Amino acid sequence: xxxxxxxxxxxxxxxxxxxxxxxxxxxxxxxxxxxxxxxxxxxxxxxxxxxxxxxxxxxxxxxxxxxxxxxxxxxxxxxxxxxxxxxxxxxxxxxxxxxxxxxxxxxxxxxxxxxxxxxxxxxxxxxxxxxxxxxxxxxxxxxxxxxxxxxxxxxxxxxxxxxxxxxxxxxxxxxxx
Numbered sequence: 001x002x003x004x005x006x007x008x009x010x011x012x013x014x015x016x017x018x019x020x021x022x023x024x025x026x027x028x029x030x031x032x033x034x035x036x037x038x039x040x041x042x043x044x045x046x047x048x049x050x051x052x053x054x055x056x057x058x059x060x061x062x063x064x065x066x067x068x069x070x071x072x073x074x075x076x077x078x079x080x081x082x083x084x085x086x087x088x089x090x091x092x093x094x095x096x097x098x099x100x101x102x103x104x105x106x107x108x109x110x111x112x113x114x115x116x117x118x119x120x121x122x123x124x125x126x127x128x129x130x131x132x133x134x135x136x137x138x139x140x141x142x143x144x145x146x147x148x149x150x151x152x153x154x155x156x157x158x159x160x161x162x163x164x165x166x167x168x169x170x171x172x173x174x175x176x177x
Contacts, residue, residue, distance in 0.1 A: 005157070006036035010088070012154040013117040013169040020044040021085040024109065026074040027092025031057045033119065037088055038062030048081055050074045075102060084110045090119035094130040099142055116143075116170040122156065123163045136166050143170050 010033065015021065020042055025034045028049035038047060038061035046066045049057055052073045061067050072079055075096055087106055096102050103116075122135045134142070136153055143151050148170050156166040 001032055003032055003035050003039070006033050006090070007039055009119060009155050009157060009165065009167045010036060010090075010117055011040060013086075013115065013167060014040040015085070016040075018042045020046070022046050022048075022083060023086045023088060024048045024050060024079075024081055024084055025088045025090070026050050026106075027052075027089060027095065028055060028057070028069075029053075029091075031055060033088060033090035034067060035061050037117075038065040038067065041065050048079075050079060078105075079109070081109050084114055086110075086115045086117055088117045088119075091121075093118055093120055093139075094133050097132050099132070099134065100146065103142070103146055113173055114171065116168075118168045118170065120166060120168075121159060121161070121163060122166050136168065139168055139170075148172050 014037060023037060025047055028034045028051045031049060034047055034049045034057060041062060043063040048068050048070055050070045050072055054071050055069055057067050057069045059067055070079060093099060118139060120134055121130060124133055124135050126133055140151050150171045152169050154167050154169050156164045159165045
């Protein structure tokens with residue numbers, strides 16, 4: 001996926017005001033979505049990019065957005081972050097078996113108006129690349145059970161692997177875009 005395709009998928013999930021924001025990209029991989037969200041965030045925002053494998057990411061991306069890479073397993077480890085405005089998980093949630101426990105753990109890293117921005121494949125069959133898939137209907141049910149009130153599929157696109165990919169914006173409170 002290109003950076004521009006990634007940005008198009010998540011664009012509606014990023015607050016477009018001019019106030020700097022603090023985000024985490026969990027399971028950032030090579031940084032395609034880190035770079036995409038950096039191009040959408042206001043200047044002087046920050047992103048903590050987290051991945052279990054070492055990644056070489058630029059320290060500044062987009063419109064003067066600071067990027068800090070942390071090598072860690074966001075599922076099993078505690079990460080020293082707080083007051084996040086958002087958590088991006090692009091093609092990462094399908095590696096998590098106990099999604100409820102993870103979401104509850106991640107909530108303590110977020111501020112009161114924070115949002116989850118989730119990118120996943122919209123099919124239910126597990127495979128070697130997606131051991132615990134979460135199609136949109138299952139994602140919606142998961143977050144409804146955790147008292148989230150805004151769960152919206154904000155975009156979708158064809159996947160090169162067949163089927164569709166979607167991006168969803170999730171929060172406990174109504175968000176301004």
